[in-house]
Amino acid sequence: xxxxxxxxxxxxxxxxxxxxxxxxxxxxxxxxxxxxxxxxxxxxxxxxxxxxxxxxxxxxxxxxxxxxxxxxxxxxxxxxxxxxxxxxxxxxxxxxxxxxxxxxxxxxxxxxxxxxxxxxxxxxxxxxxxxxxx
Amino acid sequence: xxxxxxxxxxxxxxxxxxxxxxxxxxxxxxxxxxxxxxxxxxxxxxxxxxxxxxxxxxxxxxxxxxxxxxxxxxxxxxxxxxxxx
Numbered sequence: 001x002x003x004x005x006x007x008x009x010x011x012x013x014x015x016x017x018x019x020x021x022x023x024x025x026x027x028x029x030x031x032x033x034x035x036x037x038x039x040x041x042x043x044x045x046x047x048x049x050x051x052x053x054x055x056x057x058x059x060x061x062x063x064x065x066x067x068x069x070x071x072x073x074x075x076x077x078x079x080x081x082x083x084x085x086x087x088x089x090x091x092x093x094x095x096x097x098x099x100x101x102x103x104x105x106x107x108x109x110x111x112x113x114x115x116x117x118x119x120x121x122x123x124x125x126x127x128x129x130x131x132x133x134x
Numbered sequence: 135x136x137x138x139x140x141x142x143x144x145x146x147x148x149x150x151x152x153x154x155x156x157x158x159x160x161x162x163x164x165x166x167x168x169x170x171x172x173x174x175x176x177x178x179x180x181x182x183x184x185x186x187x188x189x190x191x192x193x194x195x196x197x198x199x200x201x202x203x204x205x206x207x208x209x210x211x212x213x214x215x216x217x218x219x
Contacts (some may be wrong), residue, residue: 007138014145017179020172021152030164033156037168040149040175041217045201048182055186068198079171082212083164090215092162127173 001106009051016044029094030087033078041076068074139187146183150174150176174204 016039023036087093088103095101108126150173157169178200181193 003135007135010138010142010183010186013179013182014142014149017149017153017172017176018145020175024156024169024172025152030162030168032170033165037172040172040179044175044179050143052146052182052185055139055189056191061191064194068194068201072201073196079205079208079212082209083167084211086215087162087164090164091166092164128140 002057006051007053009047009054013040013044013051015048016040016047029097030092031084032097034084034087038076038080042073045072071114139183142183143180144178146180163211163215167208171204171208174200174207 020036020038020040023039024033027033027036046069049069052061053065152210153169153172153176157166157173160166160169178197181197185191185193
């Protein structure tokens with residue numbers, strides 16, 4: 001019984017990795033590839049750690065595995081945000097595939113009236129293209 | 135159980151090959167960073183698989199270290215991407 005649960009969890013986690021691999025090869029631009037690439041980082045790791053916890057047959061391991069997963073859960077959105085922002089700033093995306101670009105309005109607004117001191121400017125807005133991407 | 139382990143290893147290998155293909159072909163450096171992130175996740179999955187097969191817990195520290203390296207690597211590369219094409 002335990003072996004069946006472990007097998008299902010392991011195969012599910014491996015299929016997440018396979019989905020990420022296929023998505024990386026098949027998807028057309030950076031943002032859609034990012035969508036595929038985050039599957040094994042969070043859900044795949046969760047399934048694999050669950051398999052390890054079920055396989056060890058004890059609760060003593062669970063806090064360590066939760067710590068491991070929470071660490072991954074905290075770091076992977078940050079790195080995905082950095083990669084996505086760098087991709088937006090350097091125009092590594094295909095605009096014809098976007099249905100909505102909410103940041104475009106902010107950029108146009110900030111570039112439209114630079115003399116207006118009270119203009120709302122998002123701190124995320126890529127106003128100068130050649131800044132140091134901080 | 136043995137057959138399951140071989141199947142999981144095969145699936146992970148195919149996924150790693152696909153990610154390596156994107157890392158080699160990737161038109162921009164961000165695609166390569168993304169593909170290498172996926173490879174790091176697959177390496178973590180393989181470490182867990184190794185722990186399940188051999189019934190030990192030695193790789194947990196490696197798992198945390200690998201995810202930390204992936205995080206620092208992708209953030210660092212994304213920080214230094216410039217607009218030149």
